[in-house]
Structure formats: structure tokens, C-alpha cells
Amino acid sequence: MKIYEKAPAKINLLLDVLRKRDDGFHEVEMIMTMVDLADRLEMEELHSDSIIISSQAGYIPLDEKNLAFQAARLIKDRYNVRKGVYIHLDKNIPVAAGLAGGSSDAAATLRGLNRLWELGISEDELCTLGAELGSDVPFCVTGGTALATGRGEKLERIANPPQCWVILAKPPINVSTADVYGKLRASELKRHPSAKDMLEAISSGSFADVCANLGNVLENVTLQLHPEVLQLKEIMQRLGSDGVLMSGSGPTVFGLVSKEAKVSRIYNGLRGFCKEVYVVRMLT
């Protein structure tokens, strides 16, 4: 039997860091939502007890370093599954972009294998398993829009933001999440974005207030390492995006746009500076 799962990309509408914890992770407050740029996973049961990953993308690991492999191994070990699986990853989400591509593949693998092997695992339990693989994986298991706290694994589902266009631009640089958190001096942050104001903006359905309350404390760290990300933000603003922010630890910058008439002008303007530009909708 073959099954299919979609693994969408996430964006962080708000990312605040409260403090560095003793375990090396940071205590965060994030508001995350999904967009309709997605990897597609095909999973097929194997009679041999092995996990095989393939992908059309030449630039990701296909061995145990792949997060989908790790997710399959985790669920197999934890639930004593003696069967194997062949997973094909059709990658569309740019890698190491701040869009949680690998985390979403891991989450889709957990959801998919739960179905394929009829394990009957609850969504909460899939999230707990996911947290062993990465801080973004639990959110990618549930999708929707959520307030994420702890190191990102504690989730409270909230209403979806008002529908709009999302323009994603990924500059050709690689950013390591560990590196960005490592360079952040959480105790010295002078300004924090307000999760409370963003939650109010979302619950009142005000697109203007959502744009006004976008904020990400990791942005300054990445901008200092890679000034071209700031340049991209400025271009996106100048071309008329209603709200602009870097997603996660970057380097992808997203622009929120309410009027369809503006979208192609912004897209065409960005393409002059950046090869990887995507126009998507929020997944609501």
C-alpha cells in the first residue's frame, strides 16, 4: 500500500526569546502559521525491516541525517514495528531557509506512518515524539496557527490570521539555526515584540494590525551576519508589501500583501535581486 502526505512550510509571524535555559535551548514565545508551499511525501511499506529515503533534490542527506529517516526510525523503535518503509520526498520547500522544511517532512512521516501501519497514535503523542526530533516538529504535526512556548513544543491552537498573499524570498545563503541562537544575547534584548498584541490582531481579524505587530528577535542576529537579508527586507518594503519579516532564523524574508493587484509587481521586482521567490497563500 502507498500513502501520501503533504508537508507544508511554516512562517513565524512573531518570534520572541524570553531567556536562555540551562539545557542550552531558549525559552520562546512564537506565533506560527502554515503556507501552501509544501513538500510531498510518498510512503510505501517494505517487507524488509529497513528505511529507504529517496528525493529528486540533490542537496539533502538521504541517510540517517534526514529528518524523515529519523522520524521513521523513532516511530518504528517506539512502537516495535517490524516492517520497513520506502519514503520518497518531493522537495519544494527551500532547505535551511527558516521555513521548517526538514521538520515538516519529519512531522508528515510521523502522521503518514501512523496511518500506514495503523498504529492508532493520538495527535498529542505524535507531538511528544516529534519534540524528540526538533523544536518545530510538534507544530508541524498539528499545523494550523498556534502560539508556541517552551522551546517551541508547547502549543496552543489559535484562530488563523486574515487571509492574504505571502511572498517568500530566499537569498542564496545558508543559515544555521544553532549559530543564530548561539549568537543571540537574550538578556540584552532591548525590545520585545508583543505576542499579546499579535494575538489580539489575529482574533480581531485586522490585517493592518497583524502587519504592524510582526516581530522576530532573531532578525538582528541574522542581519548582522548577512546584510543582504536587510537589503531584501528593504526591497520588499519599497515594492509595497504591507508587512515584512524574516522567518525563523532566516534567511527567508516574507512579505504579507492584501491586494492581489500588487503581487506581480512585488514578485517581478524581487526576481531582479533574488532567484528563489515564491508567491503563496496562508493555509487556512
Ligand SMILES: C[C@](O)(CO)[C@H](O)COP(=O)(O)OP(=O)(O)OC[C@H]1O[C@@H](n2ccc(N)nc2=O)[C@H](O)[C@@H]1O
Ligand atoms: C528558529 C525556529 O525554527 C523558529 O520556529 C525554531 O525556534 C528552531 O526550531 P528547530 O530548527 O526545530 O530547532 P532544533 O532542531 O530543536 O534546534 C536547533 C538548535 O537551535 C537552538 N535552539 C532551538 C530552539 C530553541 N527554542 N532554542 C534554541 O536555542 C539550539 O542550539 C538547538 O541546538
Ligand SMILES: Nc1ncnc2c1ncn2[C@@H]1O[C@H](COP(=O)(O)OP(=O)(O)OP(=O)(O)O)[C@@H](O)[C@H]1O
Ligand atoms: N527532509 C529534509 N529536508 C530538508 N533538510 C533536511 C532534511 N533532513 C535533514 N535536513 C538537513 O537539515 C538542515 C536544515 O534544513 P531545514 O530545511 O529543515 O532548515 P530550516 O528551514 O532552517 O528549519 P527551521 O526553520 O526548523 O530551523 C539542512 O542542513 C539539511 O541538510
